[in-house]
Amino acid sequence: MPILEVKNLSVVQNRRPVLEEISFSTEKGEILAVIGPNGAGKTTLFRAILGAQKFRGEIIKAKGTRIGYVPQKLDLERDLPVTVREFLTLRPHEGEDKNHSPERVLQMVGLQEILLKRKIGELSSGELQRIMVAWSVIGHPDLLLFDEPTASIDIAGQGTVYDLLHRLQDEQGLAVILISHDLSVVYKYADKVLCINRSQVCFGHPSEALSPDELGKLYGGGKKFYHHIHDTHENN
């Protein structure tokens, strides 16, 4: 049974369609990448899954599904008096969980323990994004929603985050839905890919779903674009 099934999802904002007739599903232990140009409705799709956005259609989550969410950015005031440790303990989880203590999750995303005493508003955007990734895995979620989780993270950090994703998916059978602009990441890590540009352009295994035609439809780049992707793919 899929952990998440979306059927004919449509969203209208200010009387304009933002998403039209999106349908896909994802299983346990699967990484699904969502790609599409800016303004394609990717973040809106996440907000609909979270329940923060009104929609038509169906979003069916398996019973008891816990979600870990990493937003694209968190708009924090610099002097927000909340330490990293406090922020990490704001996520509810059952009982004492040594595997997901603030120290442990920080280690998982490759950050030093000393950061626990810092205020979250003072972190660099890359540090904050890694903290958000750490935050999302506390309490054993079944489904992770990552909105460009590595947009502000340096190259070494990006590797850590994607390796972590891969490990979590392997060890705990998590389902991960990942918005990414980096097609090499999609080819390397994703089991399935969903391309949207307001309406659904493709859905399936990356090597089958991402044909030159589909990519052309998605980004309007055509053949030239495809060659670039092809190279990236081979390099990996």
Next chain:
Amino acid sequence: MKTTDFLYTLLAGSAIAAAGGMIGSFALLRRMALVGDALSHIALPGIALGLIFHFNPFLGAFLFLALGTLIIWTVEHKTKLPVDTLVGVVFTLALAVGALLSTEEEILEALFGDITSITGLDMLVAVLISFIIVFLLLFYYKKFSLTLISPDLSLSVGYKPHMLELLFLTIFALGVAAGIKFTGVLLIGSIVIIPAATARNIAPSMRSYIWLSAFFGVLGAVVGIFAAKIYGLAPGPVFVIIAGIFFFASVFLRKS
């Protein structure tokens, strides 16, 4: 002023200031400072109705505040209008209605408060309400903090941010209604904003921030009420001035 009256003033003032400071620490997590200040003015017609029809003005104030916050909360979620626009409209409407309903003398007391005229029962009610506010804020500490920092994250862990916002606004309304006797409608915002803003300048963590907000509230109230007694002044405005001095002192301690 009799010693018992002074004690009543001191107890009620400190309790309200502690609760107000704590409310403020949460309100300032989401730039709600001026919204909260304007919101408090909605109490005015309620106080006026209480005075005209001889029921407790606190009750009138709370009913109007609860109604006002409910209207603002509902319209905000239905229309996505910015909350400060809504508060601006509702609070000036309420002020206009309040001004029509009250006499000049009543308006002055409602605007600037007078805690020295409180009875033993008033004091007990103020302390009890403050206790309930502090209890609720500590009980929902994690839920409120997360919801005020990011409603989307709150939603993602299964909380109901809209309902938590309504609960927080109701607690806010309760605190404002309880504090109005002390500082009046015009200065009530100071009980909520100034101690929390002071604490924020020096607190190294959320925990210390919440407790320091309550502490600066109580300190301002105690010093203010004693100073007001010695110099024969109204305690409300003196509290605000003392709290303001603490704030400017804390600015210098702020780590940039």
